[in-house]
Amino acid sequence: MKAVNAVIGGEGNGGIIYPALHYGRDAMVGIALFLSHLAQFGKSCSALRLRYPSYCLIKNKAELPPEVDIEAVFERLKQKYKNYPQNTIDGLRLDFDRDWVHLRRSNTEPIVRIYAESSTQVTATAMIRQIQKDIKEYAAMQ
């Protein structure tokens, strides 16, 4: 956020960072900004929510035996999905047309966190299942 001079940032888990106040997740400044937004909007909270497109984001994980080389699993995934745009800034993100999957390894446990977003729950669930299957297969090959 500092590098790009971001005016607002945060995380999908409800963490709001507003640098005009300080660089840290802060629900209190989030409340003040949200109420200002809703007050100016002039209608109900659910009407404000409907202004934003709806996506289904599913969070899941794949558990692996501790001895598995997770980096090697990621390499194989990159190969398998090499025809799709990939981003490795924070784990591995794969973009499929209008949907995406994001994989992150945990610093503290032998798991890979899997996030999948799509306009429908069916597609998001299917993407999670496919990636879990891929990971299991590549882990077993080691």
Place this chain on the structure above:
Amino acid sequence: MSVIASISGIRGTIGGKVGDALTPIDVVKYAAAYGTYVSRQLSGKRGKIVLGRDARISVDMVRRLVIGTLQGIGLDVIDLDLATTPTVEMAVAAEKAQGGIILSASHNPKNWNALKLLNEQGEFINDEQGREVLQIANNGDFHFADINNIGNYSSNSSYLQYHIQKIIALDLVDLNAIKKRGFRVLVDAVNSVGGIAIPPLLRALGVEDIIEVNCIPDGNFQHNPEPLPENLNAIANEVRRNNADLAFVVDPDVDRLAIICEDGTMFGEEYSLVAIADYVLKYKKRRYRI
């Protein structure tokens, strides 16, 4: 039972064997390692650390251990006592302290606790600094002050007001519009520090009709403290029953925000940031576009 020492902090469950949980011995070990790390940067000068805590049942025990340990290292302790994570972060900068420790396991269940470690800017220490702290802890490479250099202790309860005043002074916080709407707002603070922080914030923002749920900060979390939809069904019913315009749900250390609409539907945790970014960018877009 477990203790997880990572670069962003030390978290663990309370009770059990040393090294296998966040026992008093482990608390002192990591507090001493962090204190030693901070005092190394000071080259003999006097330093101070800001301390804050959430409302966990175990936190009074943990904070007494941390205070004594930091004083033993030779650091002055400014104790905010019950304070949100962002309040502690802002106090570190305002006090020009050399660092801060927040005692809170954030959204983890009540048998967990953690030491979250801040740098002199009130931000989480980085990877390299975190590794150095863990190295000091693992090597037992602590350094304690002699009798003439033991740190002082003082408490300061003014930082919640400081935090609130800084928020209401922000350009994009529209006090007139909020007051005019006459919102009825329900607050669920899951029995932690949000219970003493959010209602006064709302009053300062011009909200007069506030319904407090789980706002007694006694650490007996009335639902799973992670603000996910599956943990918020009872609160959604309260929103409808009370005809509230919306509800704010925070986690035990008030760094995450979930919103519930007037009809009891979840605004969605991913959408808290979406809506707020939409608002901020409405005013800031042009100047900052890259």
